[in-house]
Amino acid sequence: MIVRFMILLVLVLPAVASAAGYNLPDFTPLIEKSSPAVVKINTVTKVKQGGLNLPPSHQIPDIFRHLFEPREMPERNMHSMGSGFFISADGYLLTNNHVIEDADEIVVRLVDRREFKAMIIGSDPRSDLALLKVDEDDLPFLELESSEALKVGEWVVAIGSPFGLDFSASAGIVSAIGRSIPTEKNENYVPFIQTDVAINPGNSGGPLFNLEGKVVGVNSQIYTRSGGSIGLSFAIPSAVAINVVSQLKEKGRVDRGWLGVVIQEVDKNLADSFGLKKPQGALVAQMERGGPADKSGIRVGDIILKFGKSTIVTSGDLPHVVGSTPPDTKVPVVVMREGKKKTLRVVVGRLPGGADAPPALSSSQDSGLDRLGLAVETVDAALKDKWRLPGGVRVTRVDPQGAAADAGVAPGDVIAQLGFEQINTFEDYTRITAKLPSDSLLPIRFFRDGRPTFRTIRLQ
Structure with a gap:
């Protein structure tokens, strides 16, 4: 037993010395500097519980029919999590669209344990990116690498919250670039970065760094048969993220x-x-x-x-x-x-269609639109209850050349504020629209899929 142990030492020591000779990178300064700007994202989605499968009413005896009258089903909260990171000191942060999709509440948590509620500025399912914002200043942030100089074999580092383990770091190399991975809709607009970095559920939306500490990608998905990492992870290149962020900030959608x-x-x-x-x-x-x-x-x-x-x-x-x-x-x-x-x-x-840009009507159909380039209607009671709205008007048509289209308003949105006045009824909307000043930049607030969004609008 002793002899075997001594032989093992002889075999191992040269290997250790050899590994030390490779001068492997020290990731400690990068991780210490970058971690404060990375966040853990917790979301809550309210879903109604399913009802019972009942027989048709004509098959139920009259004496028992009152027992089977429709009842409002209670809601339950579904919790999910992911990662993200600040890209500016004034609270803008980036994550994956699938992390916050359909969420009713989004809370971001920093490494120093501070927590903030976040609102969605815009999302882009085609690139699986979403831009959020918190109401806070002087926040730590990361810089997106603007060049496309990433090479296969280059060292990269990921920080995120895999399986809820907050602010975990992992490292590896770039395995390939420009990977084509079609979506479920057979769309293919992201040239993914493939790495062997250990990425797991919960890492989604977190940053991928080069050794200079710049973000070269946003971790998005993995290939796995077990649910855990097998060394095939994919990130959205920073060049794609920069383009998406710019468009979401400017108009709330992404044109391709x-x-x-x-x-x-x-x-x-x-x-x-x-x-x-x-x-x-x-x-x-x-x-x-x-x-x-x-x-x-x-x-x-x-x-x-x-x-x-x-x-x-x-x-x-x-x-x-x-x-x-x-x-x-x-x-x-x-x-x-x-x-x-x-x-x-x-x-x-x-590129037509897509959830990121609901189709507007052609100019030949734009007769009867108002100063904003819109046709609207009163919000029905069912939509008010579903989105918990005090009121507003629902957009039915949009002039693609109008002021509202420039502000990112689309069919199906519910406008709740124009200028600094609340809109609860159709009459409110008509009165406020008529007196809006021209050539002034004004706030407009609307709901899309139940989520509030602020934009600015300028009437010519």
Whole structure:
């Protein structure tokens, strides 16, 4: 037994010495400096408990029917948690959309045990990002890395609250960049960063750092068969986050570029048949008639090789670069057509639909709208009860060129305040709208899916 132990020491010691020679990074200063800006997010969602499955009323004897009359079912609170981090000293913070989705109450907790209630400024399901704000100043915050210089093999660090274990740190390397992971709706607008950092439930929305202490990504999801980390975690790049934050702050929604094409991967056989030396690009398999690609002269059967300055290596690259391009931008697009390269000028459209931007009506339907570019109606009692509203008016139509659309108002929103006056009835709205001054920046408060939001509106 003693001999074996001595042999084990001889074998282990060189390994320890060898590891020390690698000069591994010390993460202590980074974690100590960055942890104060990371928060744990606790949410409460009120849900009504399900009722009994009852037989049809005509099958219930009259003497017992009163026992089965509909009753208001009690609510219960569902609790959830995640992570996030401040991005400015005045209380703006970033997290995942799935962390706060449908939440009725959001509380953020700092490492020094302070707690604040947060309101939602805007959310973007397509990128799984949400911008929140707390009413506090002089808060610690983190800087989002604006460049795209991240490389495979680079060290990265995550801080979050996995399984509720507050402010845990883990480290690893970047395994890949530009990963395409389609959503349940088969949308693919995020070029994910893949790492082997230990990410688990509760880390969602937390920051991913480079060794300079800058945030290079927002941890979003993992691939797992057990529910825990197996070394496949994915983060939203900071470049995507910067764009989303800017748009959510400005207009409460995220507009994305759109081509109106259905694409597929180019394999070796297709590459040979189209005159390519190797598989590359995105093959246009179908187009929407009258869409941006159709109007620009792109044809079914074209292989898109380059979009602007970006080379399209795989078909998954195209949605990433198109989605990040502002609508109405004119972009040179290189395609392979009948064995020859051809350059086209494409005016990028606006991606329609999505929960982040409910569709507004076209200008041909805008007759009868008010000064704000809106048509509204009285809020019914059921919606008042559901959202706990004292009153307001519900938006039914929006002029996409109007002042309200610029403020981020969309069909289905309930306006509760204009200027500094509360709106409880349709008459209140009509009276206040008529006297609003022109060319003045005024606050407007509305509810979307029961969640209050403040914006500013300017009447021309």
